[in-house]
Amino acid sequence: MDETTQDRSTTRMPSRRGAATPSRDGVHRLSVPLHPRLSATELIRVLLAAPGETDLSALDPVQVRSLIADVLTQHGYDVLDRSPYYPELDRHQDARRAVRRAYGPRFLDAPDEQAVLADPLREVLAAGSRKS
Structure with missing residues (x-):
């Protein structure tokens, strides 16, 4: 049997997410999620920054x-x-469709997705108003 005079810290998991976790050296550390929530527009921008030879x-x-x-x-x-945002380009539309395939209904009816879907329509309306 191991006889020590010092108290040992527990190594159990925290009871709630984001709680400080006890450690062996007595320093409590907070866990930080590594996957932040990105909007549909941000995911599209990330895909647009991918190498140009990638067929989205x-x-x-x-x-x-x-x-x-x-x-990322x-x-x-x-x-x-830094990534360019040109909704009229085919690559932008491919990136938008790829995000829809990858994440499915997660962005369904979200205000951000509706804004992304409305971008091509806004371009058409803007072009139509310039002609008249």
Whole structure:
């Protein structure tokens, strides 16, 4: 039997998510989720930052999620500010469809998704108002 004079810290899991976890050295650490919630527009921007030779229309949902993780790992979250946003391009529409395939009804009827879906319509309306 091990006889020690010092109290040992517990190593059980915290009772609630995000709670400080006890550690062996007595320092309590907070767990931080590594998967922040990104909107549909942000996911599209991440896919647009992927290498140009990537065919977004041919990727299955698992490959789309993997590509998003790879781009975020390689470039960080700064890619959300730097990636171009041109809804009239085919690559943008392929990225939008890829996000829908990968994440399904998660963005269904969300205000952000409705704004993304309305982008091409806004372009048509803007072009129509310039002609008249």
